[in-house]
Amino acid sequence: MPSPxxxxxxxxxxxxxxxGPASIHVAGGRIVAVGAFDxxxxxxxxxxxxxxxxxxGLVDSHVHVNEPGRTDWEGFETATRAAAAGGVTTIVDMPLxxxxxxxxxxxxxxxxxxxxxxxRVDVAFWGGVVPGNTRELEAMFAAxxxxxKCFLIPSGVEEFPHVTENDLRSALKELARLxxxxxxxxxxxxxxxxxxxLCCAAGADGDPRRYETFLSSRxxxxxxxxxxxxxxxxxxxxxxxxxxxxxSADALPSLAEAKRAGLPVxxxxxxxxxxxxxEEIADGATEFKCCPPIRERENCERLWDALxxxxxxxxxxxxxxxxxxxxxxxxxxxxxxxxGISSLQFRLPVxxxxxxxxxxxxxxxxxxxxxxxxxxxGLGERKGSIAPGFDADIVLWDTEATMRVTPEIxxxxxxxxxxxxxxxxxxxxxxYLRGEKIYERGTFAAKATGxxxxxxxxxxxx
Ligand SMILES: [Zn+2]
Numbered sequence: 242m243p244s245p246x247x248x249x250x251x252x253x254x255x256x257x258x259x260x261g262p263a264s265i266h267v268a269g270g271r272i273v274a275v276g277a278f279d280x281x282x283x284x285x286x287x288x289x290x291x292x293x294x295x296x297x298g299l300v301d302s303h304v305h306v307n308e309p310g311r312t313d314w315e316g317f318e319t320a321t322r323a324a325a326a327g328g329v330t331t332i333v334d335m336p337l338x339x340x341x342x343x344x345x346x347x348x349x350x351x352x353x354x355x356x357x358x359x360x361r362v363d364v365a366f367w368g369g370v371v372p373g374n375t376r377e378l379e380a381m382f383a384a385x386x387x388x389x390k391c392f393l394i395p396s397g398v399e400e401f402p403h404v405t406e407n408d409l410r411s412a413l414k415e416l417a418r419l420x421x422x423x424x425x426x427x428x429x430x431x432x433x434x435x436x437x438x439l440c441c442a443a444g445a446d447g448d449p450r451r452y453e454t455f456l457s458s459r460x461x462x463x464x465x466x467x468x469x470x471x472x473x474x475x476x477x478x479x480x481x482x483x484x485x486x487x488x489s490a491d492a493l494p495s496l497a498e499a500k501r502a503g504l505p506v507x508x509x510x511x512x513x514x515x516x517x518x519x520e521e522i523a524d525g526a527t528e529f530k531c532c533p534p535i536r537e538r539e540n541c542e543r544l545w546d547a548l549x550x551x552x553x554x555x556x557x558x559x560x561x562x563x564x565x566x567x568x569x570x571x572x573x574x575x576x577x578x579x580x581g582i583s584s585l586q587f588r589l590p591v592x593x594x595x596x597x598x599x600x601x602x603x604x605x606x607x608x609x610x611x612x613x614x615x616x617x618x619g620l621g622e623r624k625g626s627i628a629p630g631f632d633a634d635i636v637l638w639d640t641e642a643t644m645r646v647t648p649e650i651x652x653x654x655x656x657x658x659x660x661x662x663x664x665x666x667x668x669x670x671x672x673y674l675r676g677e678k679i680y681e682r683g684t685f686a687a688k689a690t691g692x693x694x695x696x697x698x699x700x701x702x703x
Pocket of ligand 1: 303305334559561
């Protein structure tokens with residue numbers, strides 16, 4: 242075992258099974274040992290974290306960076322800066338909203354070129370499944386994308402069309418053969434079209450400034466139907482399927498049952514579905530618009546139950562920003578505004594603020610915000626845990642301190658976020674990427690040292 246160059250130790254080190262005093266020994270950017278608190282070899286640098294929580298660097302497997310092509314929406318520089326400030330050491334970029342989208346090998350190569358040299362944290366990439374690109378999937382997977390995303394309903398951008406059941410069946414057979422995971426935006430068009438027709442019909446109220454109008458245009462039924470379709474195709478093809486940003490509590494029993502039956506299916510939800518409820522969203526407050534929508538209080542409570550029971554496997558941001566004009570905040574038109582919530586930097590404190598009063602422990606946070614997203618992206622043997630052999634990606638944070646979300650601390654390119662003005666528990670003190678400090682109390686390392694991660698060849702084991 243190489244002798245460590247650095248030891249990070251503390252009273253609250255969060256490993257897979259416990260939180261307690263420990264020392265983390267780092268050499269060559271990796272964790273080489275986790276020992277007792279006092280186990281410190283002579284001559285190496287020691288960082289004592291005191292009472293701060295010492296957790297694996299967070300992994301966010303759902304981030305829309307939007308570069309190249311829509312860099313004015315976010316971009317690798319600002320996204321990875323916000324990630325570092327939020328204790329996130331790995332993000333996985335979504336295949337859409339960039340132009341070109343990552344749906345061909347060439348698109349993937351352009352994305353890698355755009356990201357090179359700009360990233361403050363490590364970045365991996367999802368490819369996309371769109372109608373007619375089944376033959377591109379193998380080449381993209383061999384080149385390093387970690388899996389593939391599809392939409393079952395229009396995505397919001399024309400260059401990333403949604404798939405039908407037949408498109409998806411042919412793609413899933415190919416993904417099963419490759420051993421690749423499909424991640425799916427689970428809403429179907431039928432229920433949304435009927436609901437929209439109904440709420441905008443002559444005589445209906447349908448005021449686009451009211452949150453209720455938007456909510457009723459994206460009914461739970463669209464999600465329930467999509468989840469049922471995904472489970473059917475999962476059963477049929479054996480491909481691994483993951484439901485992204487799940488919101489409808491009514492689909493949870495079928496997800497739970499599929500898991501019990503041993504189907505290779507997982508699901509994520511996002512901080513906004515857990516921290517906000519429809520009843521409290523003001524008219525015109527389009528910064529809260531996302532698809533599927535934030536639903537009623539009763540729905541929110543059932544998402545928390547599902548998280549506790551393991552039906553929902555992880556919490557990711559679905560950071561999907563846009564220039565403020567596209568949110569149409571002045572008009573407050575929910576139906577015309579871009580659907581997407583800006584939150585990459587704030588996932589930890591938003592989740593902790595709610596989770597601590599509901600009895601979640603630090604080990605739960607490490608699992609939900611780091612280990613499970615890393616596994617989903619096939620990075621589970623390198624990222625997301627404090628254990629020997631893993632990259633020395635570590636976040637030190639103060640569980641007791643509070644912070645207020647303001648434009649001054651917000652590192653995203655655009656500052657509009659539904660968390661604006663909120664007082665949150667949990668403050669990131671320092672972030673380490675492969676043993677090097679990349680962020681400490683508002684200050685960033687001079688250089689962007691993130692690397693572009695390719696799917697590892699042993700990803701099938703995850
Ligand atoms: Zn998304």
